[in-house]
Amino acid sequence: MAIKELKDLNNPEDGLRILIIGAGIGGLTAAIALRQQGHRVEKLFERSRFANEIGAAIHLSPNANGVLQRLGIDATKFGAVEAELLREYTPDGEPVHITQLKNSAGMWRHAQRWLLVHRAHFHEGLKAAAQASDRGPSAVLHTASKVVDVDPHLATVTLENGEIISGDVLIGADGVHSLTRTKLPTINTPFSSGKNAFRFLMARQQALGDPETNSVARDFGAVDMWDSSDRRVVIYPCANNELLNFVCIHPDSMTTIDVGGDSYNQQIGKDTLLDVFKDFNPQVRKLLEKADPVTLKLWPLLDMDTLPEWINGRMAVLGDAVHPFLPYRASGGAMAIEDAVSLAVMLPRGISRQDVPERLKVYQMARHERATTVQEMTRESSKLLSQEKAMGMVAYIYGHDEFDHSAQVLRKYLWSKTPHMYWRQPIVFGPMPGPRQDWMGRDRALKSLESTFMTASIKFKTSRTLLQNLFPNDRYSFISPSTVARASFSQTTLNGMDWLGGGGYRHIGLYIHGVQYKKENGEVLKGTYMPILFESLADPIVSGREELGMPKLYTAIDVHERSSSYRLQTSWQGAVWGHFELEDLEDQDPAADKGTIGGEDDDGILVYRYIPKVGKDTKGQAEAEYPVFVPHAQESKVLPSQVTRLRRTTNAKVEISALGWDALPTLHHVVTRLAEIPIDEVIDAKITEGRGVPDVSSAQRIE
Template identity: 55%
Template sequence: MTLGNGHTNGYTNGHATPSSNESRPLRVIVIGAGIGGLTSAIYLRQQGHQVTLLEQSRFANEIGAAMHLAPNCNGLLRRIGLRAEDIGANAMEHITEYDEKNSVTRSASLAESNKQWQHPWHLVHRVHLHEELKRRAVDPVGEGPPAILKMASRVKSIDPASAVAVLESGECVQGDLIVGADGVHSITRKYVPGGDITTKSSGKSAFRFLVAREKVLANPATAHFAQKNGELIIWYGQDRRVIMYPCSKNQQLNFVCVHPHEESAASTQDKENWHAGANRQTLLDVYKNFDDSLLQLIGMADSETLNVWELLDMDVLPTWINNRLALLGDACHPFLPHQGQGAGVAIEDAAALAVVLRRGTTVEDVPERLKLYETFRYERANRIQEYSRVAGRDLGEEKLDMLEFTNYNFGHDEWDHSVQAFRKWDWARKPNLYWRMPVSFGPFPGPRQTFDGVARVATHSTFTTASVKFKTSRTLLQNLFPSVQFRFKNPGTVAYASFSQTTLNKMQWLGGGGYRHIGLYIHGVEFLKKNGETLNGTFLPILFESLTDPIVSGREELGMPKLYCTIDVYKRDQSYRIQTGWQGAQFGTIALEGLTEIDPSADKGTIGGEDDDGVFAYKYMPRVGRSERGNADVEHATFVPHAEESKVVPSRVEHVFKATSASINFDGLDWDALPTLHHVVSRLAEIPVYEVVGAKVVQGVGVPDVSSAVKIE
């Protein structure tokens, strides 16, 4: 397409300098090498960051027995390549509930319900998971730099503004941000606003221990409790309960025995004098009113794993972040165990943190990105925390909808959620992004911008434009005006128009390739505005193009009247032939003969329209709905001013070839041959060519992107 004062197509774009956000990897200090801390280290190393883990214990090892890996958590572990079944986890397959007299109150297979979740529900030995996470965090083999694990590194204080952690040894560890993953007794919590709140007793404690499954099966009084693989059993008393489920490939049975805190308070307070024998008796005393078979079962508690813990709760923190510090897991939302989601939600936190600290995040970005992390996670984590409180209430306090809890907990993928939330945040920062259908996938890259909204500049794109200007009928051409506001400046019955065909190449937005287009340009047109002012220009009623992408972007972003057709060009030494068609039906031929190169400086660089100020088009988008047929959602004229467009990308003409003769032939064929274009091409075929007044081929570099196009009124 030729503009009125230049040689190039103004309705496509070309080469652009790729955007870059060069930055070094972030130095991340993770305080605490538990489940959440290690998972965050893995996720962050995979984003290219250098992670240093500061663990206060000497062996950085988790204590405890078993834990749930619900579908929401398991999917995130699978994203980092960890399959729980490979480290001894077994599936959760059945749930049975008893009262304290050992009567079954509920029994259900989970085989069908588990099918609705994308990822499995596993039960895993906590230490096995912890060891595998630690291995993956520090293993030299893996994506990103391995994390550095510093054991026996108790943190004394931190500075959220400078991201410095000071150890009890006096060593200062410098980072770009600090992640406080140091659990329920967090040191880092006090460094966020409102973080001076302390944990409080929930009123309950829990014995935890393991029993070998074979030992249970060997006792006739307890064997029926261990018959099924993957069975979770809960015995409910009024104010206490026993939860049992298998782990380690169904070879170990994990117990969590929740009871009023005061009944084992001496055990929790006197850890120095703790020994399993004495506290096995405490355990049995706590559940003395339960059925004897259960007492025999819990009496098998493994002395090496038997322990009792006070179940701590904490009020909701007003914030998890402060400058370059963010809390994670129990440090910001300690969980009661009644939903089996404590570790899972910490793993969700780790995934969200990696999304907002994606590769390329700069040091300056960190405080804002940590605010995003909190925004993404705050409501969900606190909601599941409350579910856990509700699920742990004594019998009769409240009727629970456990299905609601399960659906909310399990039916979520934090990676996908955070990625989409991050996209929306990023798009919202760029209000001038081009959006086109389908909008579900975000803004569209195109001639005028990259996907990230960076402007393209087609300085290196090339164009070859063949134009034929001819004298024709004004009265016939004016029938193509879509509005009475368009009119010819000259009242005579003779008018001038051009068919112009352009081949574009080296278009960065098309991967270095190009496409072709051909259009009809009606010269000497003016547009009468409502205020009485007029604009002078060339009207473009139709523009055929050979590629979908520029057609769609030009129609929606610019309001250009684009349709598809094939455009073949045959260029020889002294001739240039253009053929147009649709699905094998050829409907147009334009030929330029006797081409001779002339000095580019001796030519104005255009055919016709020398007095025009720009190019007119008309945007029309129909309404949706049967009753709305014939009505427009959008309808208005557009204008591309030459003066403004020439500033976008200056075009440089390198060669001009003038023709001694030219011909234009269009055949509308019929509806069978051109089922979508017959009405258009037949009208083009009606346009008489009284006289060819000029024909030439122009070659050059630099393609404007028509970003100066504006709506008229």
């Protein structure tokens, strides 16, 4: 039979034709994300009819829920319950740990709640979003459509009835028993992990109504776990706290899976369940006795050796099809969701069909190491772990935003396509007068005590993953594992500067707090990292970049100050890109402020120096490239600053517009990144005035 061509789309702006095999969590998330990028999910194939959707619940961990929120998916609308605490016990019922999960003491950003959702309800919500008509043509879902073959290079699908359908991109989201995986260069086969799991649902009221089991069901959002060396019982709520979900993991030698049937939906007798956990405490056994035989199923827990490649031609495979997970660390569905959004990032609106194979390689580059690492962590989690090791896993797995991570991987890939591009800093001639030298290049003897400063700063909570994309290399990292980062936009007006003949200038920068730099010898420096500083005058820009390695660029900075308000805007030749406002300012005791930009962990300012080589054949190569540190303690000895006035407010805001290349031809690459930074919450806004401006001569090369 001839290939059945879908609509011929020669214009990439019309979107790619996407074919997805498998309409589970990963496939539906991919459909939603790719539609939002402007593509046409013209065929979404599912061999089942969804008539017997598995009756179980799943975790939507903070990393998964965060990206779902960015796709417009709010699982609480499908009855999802926020996890509030984790209670861990021995099999005998002795408490081991009680951990607060509800935002984990501020570790997760506001959108990254840990949710518990009925799988069928979540699936219905994803299906509705994939087929909604508010974002262009709906995804076309074909149930009971068995795919018998695919061609990864032509991006074609062959159905059981002989029909062949072609597209521009083929996505395999067809689960652990995947057909598309067989078309990868290396083929691995799933095998038993040595564990099976009972799963069933129970009405919460059943447990509440029994005095022996009431304590388990009494607290909304509680996840309870009884753990032995080889068996585990986990109970958590879903469906608006009306149902309890049970997962009971045990050695596969204790139960038998019928490999000839539906291995993921097998009925099992309650007597078998009770026998497996007969040694657990009476409360657990009493709960298991209440299991509904209709929803009681037995699942095999399958594993698979790491696949070196997930892509082939125009085909990419995601989720359990390439990395099945054991049911620990709530990562099976989460990794499929992350895979899906990564694919969407790599295939933005306007990409051509010819670029697809290369972009799928970038998808694999972004996802392979992370998914493989998390996969290994779930294997380790089948054993009893130390609290320290478990918390390390929590930070790695849940403290991640795949949108921001994949965007950075793609950005670096695109940069690598033009290796001879200049990473510019101005190159000037010989010694120049500046804050540390006079016009003859001699060290400036005069350190004016009469220079003044007025600093307006707005400190806010934001995304750690997004900000860490601005770190120059892996030696820079956040001190805290929290996904919540803190940063400030800080603008200073300087006057009475002797090296400028008594004049002054303005600057505004982004300051990322709670950052550490690990030196090659293992020593750690803690401080505030400054990726960009805009200034309104060329002279301090030249001096700061050449003498100190500061990342300075020009922008106009206009200030409008009144008795209780301070407004400023930033622009380039009339193109306004930033608005910063502090309203309802009130005076406070100036002694309460040290005048530094950071916090308790701020020992100084961290920056990164880069100067390009000169020469036609050296573009993209560095003449000098190394980290720089400005320690506050040494800087204060050069010239002490005195705070003379302090005003604070709770009413402040930041608005940054990326504009376009035509409006900001030399700043767009910076401003567009600043515009991506979410302002989750303003936590401090103040204006500090004082006398005495150090010359930053204590800046030092770190390595």
